[in-house]
Amino acid sequence: MKIIAQNKKARHDYIILEKIEAGIVLTGSEIKSLRINTGSIKESYVSEKKGELWLINCYIKKYLSSNENNYDPLREKKVLLKKKELNNLIGNIQKKGNSLIPISMYFNEKGVAKMLLGLAKGKKKYDKREAIKSREWNLKKERIQKYK
Numbered sequence: 001m002k003i004i005a006q007n008k009k010a011r012h013d014y015i016i017l018e019k020i021e022a023g024i025v026l027t028g029s030e031i032k033s034l035r036i037n038t039g040s041i042k043e044s045y046v047s048e049k050k051g052e053l054w055l056i057n058c059y060i061k062k063y064l065s066s067n068e069n070n071y072d073p074l075r076e077k078k079v080l081l082k083k084k085e086l087n088n089l090i091g092n093i094q095k096k097g098n099s100l101i102p103i104s105m106y107f108n109e110k111g112v113a114k115m116l117l118g119l120a121k122g123k124k125k126y127d128k129r130e131a132i133k134s135r136e137w138n139l140k141k142e143r144i145q146k147y148k
Contacts, residue, residue, distance in 0.1 A: 001106050001107070001108060001109065002106060002107045003104055003105075003106045004034050004037060004039050004104075004105045004106055004107065004113070005037075005039045005040055005041045005104065005105045006041070006103070006104045006105075007041050007042055007044070007101065007102055007103055007104065009042065010101050010102075010103050010118060010120070012123075012128060012131070013122065013123060013128070014099065014101060014118065014120035014121065014122055014123060015120060015121045015122075015123055015127075016103070016118040016119070016120045017098065017118075017119045017120060017121060018118070018119040019103065019116055019117070019118050019119075020081070020085065020089065020116070020117045020118075020119065021114055021115070021116055021117075022053075022079050022080060022081050022114065022115050022116075022117050023079070023080035023081075023112065023113070023114055023115070024055060024077050024078070024079060024080065024105075024113055024114070024115055025077055025078040025079075025080060026060075026077060026113055027068075029062070029063040029066035029068060029071070030060045030063070031113060032063045032065075032066070033060055033061055033062065033063040033066075034060060034105075034107075034113060035107075038060065038061035039058070039059065039060045039061070039105060040058070040059040041058050041059075041102045041104075041105055041115075043057050044056060044057040044058040044059075044101075044102055045057065045099065045100070045101055045102070046079060046100040046101065046102065046117060048090050048093060048094075051086075051090070052078060052079075052086075053078070053079040053081065053086065053089070053090075053100070054076045054077065054078055054079065055076065055077040055078075055079055055102065055115070056076055057074060058074070058077060058102070058105075059073050059074055060073055060075075061073060079115070079117070089119065092119055093119075096121075097121075098119055098120060098121050099119075099120050099121070099122065100117055100118070100119055100120070101117065101118050101120050102115050102116070102117055102118075103116045103117065103118045104116045
Protein backbone atom coordinates (compact mmCIF):
# COMPACT_ATOMS: atom_id res chain seq x y z
CA MET A 1 0.00 0.00 0.00
CA LYS A 2 1.55 3.29 -1.18
CA ILE A 3 0.18 6.38 0.59
CA ILE A 4 -0.34 9.37 -1.72
CA ALA A 5 -1.76 12.00 0.64
CA GLN A 6 -2.89 12.25 4.26
CA ASN A 7 -5.10 14.67 6.13
CA LYS A 8 -3.15 15.09 9.38
CA LYS A 9 -5.48 17.77 10.73
CA ALA A 10 -8.48 15.39 10.53
CA ARG A 11 -7.72 13.72 13.87
CA HIS A 12 -7.14 17.14 15.46
CA ASP A 13 -10.33 18.77 14.17
CA TYR A 14 -12.72 15.79 14.33
CA ILE A 15 -13.67 12.82 16.47
CA ILE A 16 -13.64 9.93 13.99
CA LEU A 17 -16.50 7.53 14.65
CA GLU A 18 -16.12 5.09 11.74
CA LYS A 19 -13.65 4.48 8.90
CA ILE A 20 -14.70 3.40 5.39
CA GLU A 21 -12.61 2.47 2.35
CA ALA A 22 -13.93 3.90 -0.92
CA GLY A 23 -12.89 4.19 -4.56
CA ILE A 24 -12.62 7.40 -6.57
CA VAL A 25 -13.43 8.13 -10.22
CA LEU A 26 -10.28 9.67 -11.76
CA THR A 27 -9.02 10.36 -15.26
CA GLY A 28 -5.86 8.79 -16.65
CA SER A 29 -3.76 11.92 -16.30
CA GLU A 30 -4.91 12.33 -12.67
CA ILE A 31 -3.78 8.77 -11.89
CA LYS A 32 -0.38 9.41 -13.49
CA SER A 33 -0.06 12.62 -11.52
CA LEU A 34 -0.90 10.80 -8.26
CA ARG A 35 1.72 8.15 -8.98
CA ILE A 36 4.37 10.86 -8.62
CA ASN A 37 2.75 12.11 -5.34
CA THR A 38 1.23 15.41 -6.47
CA GLY A 39 -2.07 15.28 -4.60
CA SER A 40 -3.44 16.97 -1.50
CA ILE A 41 -6.58 16.34 0.57
CA LYS A 42 -5.94 18.87 3.36
CA GLU A 43 -8.96 21.11 2.78
CA SER A 44 -11.20 18.52 1.11
CA TYR A 45 -14.50 17.05 2.23
CA VAL A 46 -17.21 14.73 0.94
CA SER A 47 -20.68 16.03 0.08
CA GLU A 48 -23.92 14.35 -1.00
CA LYS A 49 -25.62 15.43 -4.24
CA LYS A 50 -28.62 13.61 -5.73
CA GLY A 51 -27.97 10.38 -3.84
CA GLU A 52 -24.24 10.23 -4.71
CA LEU A 53 -21.15 11.20 -2.76
CA TRP A 54 -18.66 13.67 -4.27
CA LEU A 55 -15.14 14.55 -3.14
CA ILE A 56 -14.83 18.32 -3.17
CA ASN A 57 -11.71 20.52 -3.02
CA CYS A 58 -9.20 17.69 -3.54
CA TYR A 59 -6.15 19.10 -5.33
CA ILE A 60 -4.42 16.99 -7.99
CA LYS A 61 -1.71 18.79 -9.95
CA LYS A 62 -1.78 18.61 -13.76
CA TYR A 63 0.39 15.86 -15.19
CA LEU A 64 3.15 17.50 -17.22
CA SER A 65 2.89 15.17 -20.25
CA SER A 66 -0.91 15.34 -20.53
CA ASN A 67 -2.54 17.22 -23.39
CA GLU A 68 -5.65 18.44 -21.56
CA ASN A 69 -6.10 22.13 -22.27
CA ASN A 70 -8.87 22.91 -19.79
CA TYR A 71 -7.64 20.84 -16.82
CA ASP A 72 -9.19 21.74 -13.44
CA PRO A 73 -7.03 20.59 -10.48
CA LEU A 74 -9.96 21.03 -8.03
CA ARG A 75 -12.52 19.09 -10.10
CA GLU A 76 -15.22 17.30 -8.10
CA LYS A 77 -14.60 13.55 -8.06
CA LYS A 78 -17.24 10.88 -7.56
CA VAL A 79 -16.79 8.54 -4.59
CA LEU A 80 -17.51 4.88 -5.28
CA LEU A 81 -19.24 2.78 -2.60
CA LYS A 82 -21.59 -0.17 -2.44
CA LYS A 83 -25.26 0.81 -2.38
CA LYS A 84 -25.81 -0.39 1.19
CA GLU A 85 -22.76 1.54 2.50
CA LEU A 86 -23.80 4.63 0.50
CA ASN A 87 -27.33 4.68 1.96
CA ASN A 88 -25.98 4.10 5.48
CA LEU A 89 -23.49 6.98 5.19
CA ILE A 90 -26.00 9.40 3.68
CA GLY A 91 -28.41 8.60 6.50
CA ASN A 92 -25.75 9.15 9.15
CA ILE A 93 -24.69 12.46 7.59
CA GLN A 94 -28.24 13.82 7.35
CA LYS A 95 -29.66 12.56 10.65
CA LYS A 96 -26.95 13.08 13.19
CA GLY A 97 -25.18 16.10 11.69
CA ASN A 98 -21.94 14.21 11.16
CA SER A 99 -19.38 14.94 8.46
CA LEU A 100 -17.63 12.67 6.00
CA ILE A 101 -13.97 13.61 5.61
CA PRO A 102 -11.07 12.01 3.73
CA ILE A 103 -8.34 10.72 6.03
CA SER A 104 -5.88 9.34 3.48
CA MET A 105 -5.52 8.55 -0.23
CA TYR A 106 -3.46 5.57 -1.36
CA PHE A 107 -2.87 2.90 -3.99
CA ASN A 108 -3.85 -0.60 -2.83
CA GLU A 109 -1.99 -3.82 -3.65
CA LYS A 110 -3.61 -4.01 -7.10
CA GLY A 111 -2.55 -0.43 -7.96
CA VAL A 112 -6.05 1.03 -7.69
CA ALA A 113 -6.50 4.49 -6.13
CA LYS A 114 -8.52 4.26 -2.91
CA MET A 115 -9.48 6.66 -0.17
CA LEU A 116 -10.01 6.13 3.54
CA LEU A 117 -13.04 8.17 4.61
CA GLY A 118 -13.99 8.93 8.18
CA LEU A 119 -17.48 9.49 9.52
CA ALA A 120 -16.67 12.23 11.99
CA LYS A 121 -18.13 14.69 14.45
CA GLY A 122 -16.46 18.10 14.78
CA LYS A 123 -14.53 18.92 17.94
CA LYS A 124 -15.13 22.09 19.90
CA LYS A 125 -12.26 24.41 20.71
CA TYR A 126 -12.06 23.25 24.33
CA ASP A 127 -11.92 19.59 23.18
CA LYS A 128 -8.91 20.40 20.99
CA ARG A 129 -7.14 22.18 23.87
CA GLU A 130 -7.84 19.25 26.20
CA ALA A 131 -6.39 16.78 23.67
CA ILE A 132 -3.21 18.89 23.36
CA LYS A 133 -2.86 19.11 27.18
CA SER A 134 -3.24 15.36 27.65
CA ARG A 135 -0.76 14.60 24.84
CA GLU A 136 1.84 16.94 26.35
CA TRP A 137 1.28 15.54 29.85
CA ASN A 138 1.78 11.97 28.57
CA LEU A 139 5.08 13.02 26.96
CA LYS A 140 6.25 14.59 30.23
CA LYS A 141 5.27 11.46 32.18
CA GLU A 142 7.26 9.26 29.80
CA ARG A 143 10.33 11.51 30.11
CA ILE A 144 10.12 11.49 33.91
CA GLN A 145 9.75 7.71 34.06
CA LYS A 146 12.60 7.25 31.59
CA TYR A 147 15.10 9.13 33.79
CA LYS A 148 14.10 7.46 37.09
